[in-house]
Amino acid sequence: MIELNAHTDDDILAIKVSGKLSKADLDDLKPALNKFTTVTDDPHLIMILEDFGGWADTAAFWKDLQLDAEFIGYFDRIAVVGDKQWQEWGTKLVNPITKEELMFFPIDQSKEAWNWVRSDH
Structure with missing residues (x-):
């Protein structure tokens, strides 16, 4: 399940x-990512993975990789x-393979x- 704010x-x-993420969850996420990256000048992202159980199947995993590839470089x-x-x-x-600053936090x-x-605002 994905919640956006x-x-x-x-x-x-x-x-x-x-x-567990499904392909439908990720299909629903794409329009929100498109909208957010076009209405903000300096987009940032925080992903909270709490009780995340992975992907429901290989189609969901593949869709997640496609979204990652499509939106790489959009977030600072x-x-x-x-x-x-x-x-x-x-x-x-x-x-090391992304242009964004990326950091993990427990x-x-x-x-x-x-x-x-x-912090860069």
């Missing part, structure tokens, strides 16, 4: 992901907040993640 006053899109700063070690590893793995440091993602 756009903070257009400070150019931050918050995405909370829980459970991305904070990933998660509760699993593999999420931190994934963030560190992707960081779930109990979500306040610090918000401060970091806002």
Whole structure:
């Protein structure tokens, strides 16, 4: 499940992901990403992965990779907040190949993640 909260006053899109992601979840996310990246001058993203169980199937995983590839470079700063070690590893793995500033925060440091993602404003 994906919950969106756009903070257009400070150019931050918050995405909370829980459970298993389906292709339909990701299909619904694409228009919101398109809209947000076109209405903000300096878009930032905070992804909160709480009780995230991965992808429902390979179609969902593939759609997620397609979205990542499509929107790479659109956000200036991305904070990933998660509760699993593999999420931190994934963030560190992707960081060198993206133009965005990307940082992982454990779930109990979500306040610090918000401060970091806002810090260049």
